[in-house]
Amino acid sequence: MIEINSFPGIAIGHAQHPEVATGTTVVLLEKPCTTAFEARGGWPGTYDASSVDPGRAFYKKEVIFLTGGDVYGFDAATGIRRYLVEKGRVRAGFGETPGIVGTNIYDLEVAKGFENVSYEQLGYLACLNAKNGAPEMGSVGAGVGATVGKLRGMRYCFKGGFGFYAFKLGSALFCAAVVTNALGNIVDPESGKVIAGTRRSADPKDGFVELREIAAEYLERRGESGVSSAFRSTTIGVVVTNVSLSHEAMYKVAQMAHDGLARVIRPVHMMADGDTIFAVSTSQLELSSEHYSLVDVVGEMCAEAVERAVIRAVKSAKSVAGIPALSESAYQ
Secondary structure, three states, X not given: OEEXXXXXXXXXXXXXXXXXXXXXXXXXXXXXXXXXXXXXXXXOOEEOHHHHOOOOOOOEEEEEEEEOOHHHHHHHXXXXXXXXXXXXXXXXXXXXXXXXXXXXOOOOOOOOOHHHOOHHHHHHHHHHHOEOOOOOOEOOHHHOOOEEOOEOEHHHOEEOEEEEEEEEEOOEEEEEEEEEOOOOEEEOOOOOOEEEOOEOOOOHHHOEOOHHHOHHHHHHOOOOOOOOHHHOOOOEEEEEEEEOOOHHHHHHHHHHHHHHHHHHEEOOOOOOOOOEXXXXXXXXXXOOOOOHHHHHHHHHHHHHHHHHHHHHHHHHOOOEOOEOOOXXXXXX
């Protein structure tokens, strides 16, 4: 497994509001690609994801976007459509429909003043900023307002962010672009220790707490809907491979990619999480006829990419709105 800095056929771009901690990230595909998705959290937010459900005909997409702003963030799709039309990717009014799907995070506890944000413009700017190569990570794009460790609400949370990891295995390529905005804690897969999450006290040096330690407190914190707004979270992402697989097989890849979240987020896929992953095949590499073992390998490699992208997201993040970040020396 060899790390690579770029993935042929895709470009990643960020845009964020200069004053409000929210933003949008796009994965711009060079050509329409086979796309599938899997939502495992109890509170997912998706844009036109049903168009890539099994049995659908319009499952080849051109852009997958990740956005802050909860449902308001879906306005980014309008800006993305404008970009695709301007670039001649589609011809408006000629029966051609831009292939766009997306998913969001709940960052409104951090993004104060989000009602003044034009997510349409952020979507457009993210496309203009898209480039092939290793994207900026941390507190950028959809990750600028991301947080983790909200088992005790926002008061004791830690900074999340955007992470990217790409590698090759022989001629096969794999990458993951992830916005880490988890309710649970982030666990180092090597040491098994929490490196970012729910703080024990206001001072991050006092360490982190696990859900089992504060279960009674957690049960008391809920709103009218059964979930306090301070608990609403979501880790979202996109995995991409160049291995050519069928639409049905890519659904299995999307499911297996969630294993990467489970390895480094504890707990994960909770009722207040909306954990969603899109899986894309650029179909640039034709291997032997599709079989179970090939799907297994691709799914596991994508899970590894997700795992590493999550860790990079929190390690690269910078403090926003007074929320401590792992990159700050005082919290090492």
